[in-house]
Amino acid sequence: MSDFSKEELITKIFEWIKAESISLEELDFNQLVSNDETIDFKTIFNEISSIKSEMKQVTRIENRRIEVISDYFNKEQDFQQKFINQINNQNEEVQKIIEEDENIRKSNLFYSIFELRDFIERFYNSLQVLPFPQRKSIFCKKNDYSKISSILNENISFMLKKIDNILEKEGISRIQTLHQKFNSKLMIGIEIISNPSLENNIVVEELRKGYIYKNKVIRYPKVKVNKI
Numbered sequence: 001m002s003d004f005s006k007e008e009l010i011t012k013i014f015e016w017i018k019a020e021s022i023s024l025e026e027l028d029f030n031q032l033v034s035n036d037e038t039i040d041f042k043t044i045f046n047e048i049s050s051i052k053s054e055m056k057q058v059t060r061i062e063n064r065r066i067e068v069i070s071d072y073f074n075k076e077q078d079f080q081q082k083f084i085n086q087i088n089n090q091n092e093e094v095q096k097i098i099e100e101d102e103n104i105r106k107s108n109l110f111y112s113i114f115e116l117r118d119f120i121e122r123f124y125n126s127l128q129v130l131p132f133p134q135r136k137s138i139f140c141k142k143n144d145y146s147k148i149s150s151i152l153n154e155n156i157s158f159m160l161k162k163i164d165n166i167l168e169k170e171g172i173s174r175i176q177t178l179h180q181k182f183n184s185k186l187m188i189g190i191e192i193i194s195n196p197s198l199e200n201n202i203v204v205e206e207l208r209k210g211y212i213y214k215n216k217v218i219r220y221p222k223v224k225v226n227k228i
Contacts (some may be wrong), residue, residue, distance in 0.1 A: 103214075110218060111219065116163070117209075121160060127152055127153060172211050173212050175209075175221050178204075181202060181203075182225045186210070186217060187203070187210065188220045190207055190222045196228055198228075200227065201225065204225065207224060210222075
């Protein structure tokens with residue numbers, strides 16, 4: 001069917017609708033064509049087949065276009081996700097570095113506090129065995145020495161407790177060693193004694209305190225161990 005015949009048929013249909021004042025649903029196709037007119041059905045079918053083929057081709061082209069666009073967006077999405085993952089990994093690495101630096105800084109600070117506490121404790125222990133004069137002096141009465149010693153002991157004991165509270169708030173726990181079985185993973189044996197009346201491999205004296213921070217030993221205690 002040529003473009004002219006199609007146009008002519010369409011014109012006839014609309015003229016009939018207009019003349020008869022009917023709707024497309026009421027249209028009788030047999031009345032539209034006069035007896036002396038013949039319809040070339042073969043041409044119509046060929047035209048329909050051609051249109052069908054064109055529609056299939058258009059559909060294939062559109063489907064391919066959709067596939068290309070979808071593939072593009074998927075690749076873009078994958079690229080963006082990889083980029084986001086890379087940024088997240090870099091952020092995690094930076095955060096780890098920051099945490100490691102912070103832990104090192106804290107460890108150095110904590111170690112200084114441990115040393116300070118050891119010094120104060122040694123001074124406190126020395127006061128317990130320090131002999132005081134038993135007679136008056138030109139600077140101080142006999143009874144005043146006892147008062148001074150009591151005041152020093154009280155204040156130094158308070159300082160030690162204050163330091164222990166600060167360490168505890170920071171998440172630092174002390175390693176218990178005295179009267180415990182010697183553990184080479186947590187302790188350093190400095191001296192060995194042999195006392196049959198004591199249990200074998202038991203810690204009899206703590207020479208230096210040890211501490212744990214975040215499940216990691218940051219200062220190993222030094223101990224004296226009994227070996228039979």
